[in-house]
Amino acid sequence: AATYETLLVETKGAVTVITLNRPKALNALNSTVMAEMVAAMAAFEADASQGCAIVTGSGEKAFAAGADIKEMAEMPSAQFFAQDFFADWTSKVVKATRKPWIAAVNGFALGGGCEVAMMADFIIASETARFGQPEVTLGVLPGMGGSQRLTRAVGKAKAMDLCLTGRMMGAEEAERAGLVARVVPAAALMDEAMKAAEKIASLPPLAIKANKEAVNLAFETTLDTGLVMERRLFQVLTATRDKEEGMAAFVEKRAGVWKGE
């Protein structure tokens, strides 16, 4: 596997584990992290042996405490616009990745950290996780999707509360609000995330991609169009070998063997 300056990337069977690795800066997201995440996610997406990825933070304290404030403080204003700063996260990490990835949130997920967690297909949080969009306290606002993805995830009341006060919410509140899929004790976080990722990686890959695409469509389109698209994806999957195998395996009471065809 490639080596990175700000990430640790390991493959464990069919699961790629990407660890944000700037623990002294609470894994703050600078331009290098951004560029390396684009590369690491592209490598994951391209590797046919890999079925699911986990993104987590190194150390016990943080998933990521946000975009790197020290880097942004030095950056000329025009450069934010000229580089379309933060745009790659959506275009090159979120949109370019058709395989699923899970955020395993182990501590602070603030600002850009919360936003990266929300880019994942779902979040598994440790009991010690803390989520927030404190950008207002820096004189700015979320810049990597927080105002949009958080509002879609938890609704206006809590999104406004978090964005306007900058307060953090704990894992339990985040689960109640629908931001987080599961909360587990800190010591069990990576085991739980690995089990979920291994399960996903063990399932028919075309069906996995179609399920991900269909759920994401619910955020992008009308109900009517979304329902049509869901049916089309269903109809497309009926033409796959894996559908034949899946239904035969059920009838024959055995485990399916998937080809991704």
Ligand code: CO8
């Ligand atoms: N960027 C850079 N360095 C950071 C960041 C960060 N986001 N967060 C923490 N660090 C560094 C600290 O500076 C400190 O470094 P040093 O040891 O060199 O002083 C080290 O990490 C440890 O942090 P603390 O000593 O502060 O640890 P505490 O346990 O006291 O506090 C907190 C932990 C509460 C998480 C605290 O570090 C904190 O509040 N961090 C910042 C959180 C934040 O505001 N995040 C939002 C950042 S902005 C963003 O993500 C979106 C940007 C959109 C802007 C658009 C611009 C146009």
